[in-house]
């Protein structure tokens with residue numbers, strides 16, 4: 001494969017004139033030489049745009065280049081995107097939906113407790129905490145002290161005021177050094193416009209014996225092989241980088257973090273990728289959640305024998321548990 005000029009290549013793709021792109025270099029090694037990897041589209045809500053993902057010639061990280069400017073990405077995090085995550089009334093299926101959402105928080109709890117002691121003295125911060133259901137769940141279960149960082153979503157959410165909430169960019173926050181026992185980043189890191197600054201910040205605020213837990217989609221997974229550019233983990237243009245196991249570990253090592261544990265899975269349900277990937281690839285862009293909620297749970301039921309082995313099959317996710325060494 002031959003190297004490309006990202007700013008030239010993007011002009012050949014179909015994008016509204018209003019999109020402002022900026023060139024970036026590799027987040028891991030800083031090199032700018034790259035080859036084309038795939039063209040991603042916004043499949044979830046079906047918005048316009050074709051986004052270029054390249055592979056670094058030097059270290060093989062796959063990242064979006066050029067990427068939309070930070071102001072340009074904002075409309076992609078608008079109410080529609082949030083609604084996909086936060087809708088509450090699903091009619092007769094509401095209890096099932098709520099059970100599924102709560103299960104996600106219970107799976108995060110299980111994963112954290114496997115590697116960390118969590119008690120009333122524990123200080124936990126969740127980066128990209130959204131409306132904070134995971135933090136509130138952990139506080140309820142263990143009594144731990146909870147902090148969160150995110151951009152405000154302007155939604156009223158019960159008990160949100162129990163969280164020590166920091167609004168805005170993680171690395172711009174004023175959080176005391178060596179103060180946190182556990183830092184979690186559940187599907188935050190692959191959205192990050194400055195992942196290096198976020199890791200540096202995490203290292204600063206983490207206690208000497210603290211743990212940093214990061215979950216991201218895994219590029220070299222079964223579902224990527226199945227869906228290719230329609231893989232839900234591409235999630236263009238929100239995802240700034242697509243990490244293989246090698247690149248993900250490389251990133252941690254670059255910052256001098258010790259990877260205590262690597263898991264070829266996460267708390268995020270791989271079934272969501274199987275379902276939405278199937279939809280994007282064979283049905284189309286733009287999920288109408290009102291129409292798919294029943295087939296969604298039916299499919300989950302039918303696949304349940306396979307999903308029992310989800311943690312062994314490298315379906316879609318990966319998680320690291322790191323210390324400062």
Ligand SMILES: [Zn+2]
Nearest residue numbers: 026029056059
């Ligand atoms: Zn590189």
